[in-house]
Amino acid sequence: MTEPYRPEALAGNLAHISKSIDAAMTEHGLETPRPQVIAVSKRFHADHIRPLLEAGHHVFGENRVQEAQEKWPALKAEFPKTELHLIGQLQSNKAEEAVALFDVIQTVDRPKLARKLKDAVDKLDRHPTFFLQVNTGNEPQKGGAALHDLADLLAYCRDELALDIAGLMCIPPADDDPALHFALLNKLARRHGLAKLSMGMSADYEIAAVMGATYVRVGTAIFGTRPS
Numbered sequence: 001m002t003e004p005y006r007p008e009a010l011a012g013n014l015a016h017i018s019k020s021i022d023a024a025m026t027e028h029g030l031e032t033p034r035p036q037v038i039a040v041s042k043r044f045h046a047d048h049i050r051p052l053l054e055a056g057h058h059v060f061g062e063n064r065v066q067e068a069q070e071k072w073p074a075l076k077a078e079f080p081k082t083e084l085h086l087i088g089q090l091q092s093n094k095a096e097e098a099v100a101l102f103d104v105i106q107t108v109d110r111p112k113l114a115r116k117l118k119d120a121v122d123k124l125d126r127h128p129t130f131f132l133q134v135n136t137g138n139e140p141q142k143g144g145a146a147l148h149d150l151a152d153l154l155a156y157c158r159d160e161l162a163l164d165i166a167g168l169m170c171i172p173p174a175d176d177d178p179a180l181h182f183a184l185l186n187k188l189a190r191r192h193g194l195a196k197l198s199m200g201m202s203a204d205y206e207i208a209a210v211m212g213a214t215y216v217r218v219g220t221a222i223f224g225t226r227p228s
């Protein structure tokens, strides 16, 4: 039941999302700050993103480096407060371009990629925040570190490379109960002393908020049906 894109609806959609997150958290007796909504603008043209920037929203997510490079340098110049998150799989050979453009890179999932990101951080002297993506559903086609590799990957990133690892991110399997995955991610973050959790999308952001998300990644519920 997604809506078509309508520029005049974006700010209202976002306000509705914030309100329903607040309602869900209140219902569960939670008073912690509500998660930041990352507006996932992948596949939408810069002109279709701009109305939300003009309405004052500044946190956005993209899943492809090349597409983001085509849209965001100009938008960031226009709206310098923008905080841009990379939420899609990252190839090692795009690490430098990603570090150059993104403020938060959420999809670190293997040592080789972490090493390339560290090289780019040093070379460019740009210091994005990183998340480790965890493949909580153990799906072969999906990015994310395997559960049994997480501790080693984190130790490598944090202790050896001194990358700024802020938290964990996951994308639950489409037909599992997302709450199980959100609970697992939360437990892993606590165990490893990580404060941030990126979890929840258009279909389940209220559940994610109740389960401790600090970022929810919402595309279609804000922008409407994505262009193909």
Ligand SMILES: *Cc1c(COP(=O)(O)O)cnc(C)c1O
Residues within 6 Å of the ligand: 040, 042, 063, 087, 088, 171, 200, 201, 202, 203, 217, 218, 219, 220, 221
């Ligand atoms: C596209 C995407 C989203 C947003 O999905 P919606 O269902 O449109 O809200 C969130 N997270 C990731 C990793 C995505 O690729």
